[in-house]
Amino acid sequence: MNRLVGRGFQPITSLTKPDGTRWSVKEKLLLGLTPQDYMAVQMRNPFNWLLWLIYAIGLPVLVGRFIYGLGWATHGSYDYPWGLFLAWGLFTMVPLSASGFMMGTTVELFGRKDFKPIERLGLLNGLLGYLFAVMFLQVDLGQPWRLIYPMFVSLGPAAVLFLVAWHVATYLSCQVAELVPAYSEWMGLPKAKKAIKSIVLGLTVAGIILSTLHQGALGALFTYAPGKVHPLWYSSTFQWFLFLNSAIFAGLSMLIVVSTLSKWFLRWRCDDNFKQNLDQLTVGIAKGAALALITYLVLKIIAIAHDNKWEYLFTGWGQWYVFEIAVGVIVPLILYTRAVRNESASLARLSAFIAVFGIALNRLNTALITFNWKLYQEVPHWREVVIVITVYATYIVVYRAILARLPILYTWKERS
Amino acid sequence: MKKIDRRIFLKGGLAGGAALAATGTAATAKGAGTFNGYPNSMGVLVDLTKCVGCRTCEAACNKEQGLPAPDKPFNDTSVFDEVREGGQKRRTTEKAYTVVNRYDVEGREGGPVYRKFQCNHCQEPACLTSCFVNAYKKTPEGAVIYNPKVCVGCRTCMVACPFYVPAYAYSSATNPVVKKCIMCYDTRLKFGRPPACVEACPQEVMTFGKRTDLIKLGHERIKANPGKYVDHLYGETEVGGTSWMYLSDVPFEKVGFDTTLGNQPIISYVKDFLGMVPVVLTVWPALFTGFHLLANRKEAKKKEEENKG
Structure with a gap:
């Protein structure tokens, strides 16, 4: 597409064609190209070949999981009831999707309208991250068709997971509502946008409450396993806050990562408003991430001091812990700080990639690597890995498809 | 808006208070407060020194619960040499x-x-308190039972159980459920009879009785045989106490017991978070709406002036 635009092709940015007639939905779905051109564009993209390869292997395995059961797709471990599906799909995807409530808060609640060009990307990143976290959950649940049981059939309101279920469900609807304006512009339904505009503050505050609690709740889930999670990754008092706190820089860093990828690979879809503001906004986001990181670092140390766990630092697990903190927290903290000082967006981008790696490492450590540290190390079954890659590939496909169409990276011409 | 009549309000308050007073003493095994078990709940005292490893209890359990045939017959003692991942025993x-x-x-x-090993039937079970569909129930008789009809299969109970007890029917694609000992609740305990394994034991390793009596019995046995037993009744206080308790003549950690679990029920580690939830729910809306008003004060003022002018 970048090449087409280079040759003078104009992507859709309004309801009407240059000659005054309206775009049909089909034309909009095909990005304003003829079906032949659209197919040609898709075939030219080497990333799509990779996707085909992933699906060729992954889809049969994914189908197999539902035919032959979890015991076929995973090791079916009784000691490690949660494997990669949740460690990656839920515990890592959800903090990386905290950008939705962060951007909503910045723009709508604190009135920082200068972040507007990247707000919708933050919201979309949030929505899709949560949506696919639910997809991963559906792959992992023994009886996914009973997903709504905790809502309507049999309620266990004193359980942490009950809170997660309700909050993720309500927050998902909240995020859908927050993105209705983008959809309404694209479809030409100004009324829907107006309706959302009138309740946007309520939605934003609801987003903050729900995010505070369910990001924290994901951490609190591990407080059920005091003897199983390694003490360095465990804190009965602070676990929930550490998860919430790290979700803040995780979400912000992921937003920088996604905006960078969009800038590189979807350049044709970004308008000047987005492109010209992005560097400055990236530095602004870096500032927030740096603040969250320093808070997190201090709290991590306090958590160890609070339970007097210093001695564990001098074990093998302790070295692994120091590695996680050094690479996942201290390095991005220094890089972000320098990026803010020097107003260097590229340094902030580098830092964001490292911070995303760091948060993934932290969540995998808590849920899988240091879990059952007294027993043995579980290495996921290859089918489990294939399924994770397949679902994640779908996440990327959906993400890219929406970015290419809805006014996320560009501003719609008709502003109602 | 509907006005609340003062009398109705007071009535409601009284009714609520009465309901609270009536149910307050029977606080369930979750949420705030601690639960020290049902007064007449039953339990089993296991004396490890008496067990000869005949596996009759395993066979009795298999039959009573209608479980599939084992890979090796129950009189095959080679299972004791089996080693799982990480040197773990069965x-x-x-x-x-x-x-x-x-x-x-x-x-x-x-x-x-x-050492015989099964669900310990905790007084305040971690599986129960972590279940988001309320599939678990601690019965007044002492058993921790499970309702497979509502289980979603999240397996949080397996993560939460400090004893690594619940297993999952991973082999089933259409109806996988949690599989664990229910103290023969449906077929025996409900009618006041001991579990199948207890009754089948030829060595009388296990004593079935009221938990409070068993605690006394355990300590008496320790006292009556000076130097024989370790002076501890495993399960009396561990994770808030369990219905199954153990006597041993060797340190418990040497025979597969986790002696680092502490005496708090697992839910007590989660309460720091649970207590925060209502605070966030009630304080955040006002707090953040307040932030919004503060942050946008200049803009609001400007608008006001524009309207005037």
Whole structure:
């Protein structure tokens, strides 16, 4: 597409064609190209070949999981009831999707309208991250068709997971509502946008409450396993806050990562408003991430001091812990700080990639690597890995498809 | 808006208070407060020194619970040499709700120790308090039972159980459920009869009775045989107390017991978070709406002036 635009092709940015007639939905779905051109564009993209390869292997395995059961797709471990599906799909995807409530808060609640060009990307990143976290959950649940049981059939309101279920469900609807304006512009339904505009503050505050609690709740889930999670990754008092706190820089860093990828690979879809503001906004986001990181670092140390766990630092697990903190927290903290000082967006981008790696490492450590540290190390079954890659590939496909169409990276011409 | 009549309000308050007073004493095993178990709940006292590793209890459990045939027959003692990942001994599975393991303890007269292992039926069970569909129930008789009809299969109970007891029917694609010992609740305990494994034991390793009586009995036995037993009744206080309790003549950690669990029920580690939830729910809306008003004060003022001018 970048090449087409280079040759003078104009992507859709309004309801009407240059000659005054309206775009049909089909034309909009095909990005304003003829079906032949659209197919040609898709075939030219080497990333799509990779996707085909992933699906060729992954889809049969994914189908197999539902035919032959979890015991076929995973090791079916009784000691490690949660494997990669949740460690990656839920515990890592959800903090990386905290950008939705962060951007909503910045723009709508604190009135920082200068972040507007990247707000919708933050919201979309949030929505899709949560949506696919639910997809991963559906792959992992023994009886996914009973997903709504905790809502309507049999309620266990004193359980942490009950809170997660309700909050993720309500927050998902909240995020859908927050993105209705983008959809309404694209479809030409100004009324829907107006309706959302009138309740946007309520939605934003609801987003903050729900995010505070369910990001924290994901951490609190591990407080059920005091003897199983390694003490360095465990804190009965602070676990929930550490998860919430790290979700803040995780979400912000992921937003920088996604905006960078969009800038590189979807350049044709970004308008000047987005492109010209992005560097400055990236530095602004870096500032927030740096603040969250320093808070997190201090709290991590306090958590160890609070339970007097210093001695564990001098074990093998302790070295692994120091590695996680050094690479996942201290390095991005220094890089972000320098990026803010020097107003260097590229340094902030580098830092964001490292911070995303760091948060993934932290969540995998808590849920899988240091879990059952007294027993043995579980290495996921290859089918489990294939399924994770397949679902994640779908996440990327959906993400890219929406970015290419809805006014996320560009501003719609008709502003109602 | 509907006005609340003062009298109705007071009535409601009284009714609520009365309801609270009526149910307050029977606080359930979750949420705030601690639950020290039902007064007449039953339990089992296991004396490890008496067990000879015949696996009759395993066979009895298999039959009573209608479990599938085992890979090796119940009189095959080679299972004691089986080693799982990380040098682990056998554990409960979807096909076996109880297992006996052999432990070679150095310097012990009379050979190895055999340890029977199954759900300990906690007073305040971690599986129950972590379940988001309320599938678990601690019955007044002492059993921790499970309702497979509402289970979603999240397996948080397996993560939460400090004893690694619940297993999952991973082999089923259409109806996988949690599989664990229910103390023969449906077929025996409900009618006041001991679990199948207890009754089948030829060595009388296990004593079935009221939990409070068993605690007394356990301590009496320790006292009556000076130097024989370790002066501890495993399960009396561990994770808030369990219905199954153990006596041993060797340190418990040497025969597969986790002695680092502490005396708090698992839910007490989660309460820091649970207490925060209502605070966030009530304080955040006002707090953040307040932030919004503060942050946008200049803009609001400007608008006001524009309207005037």
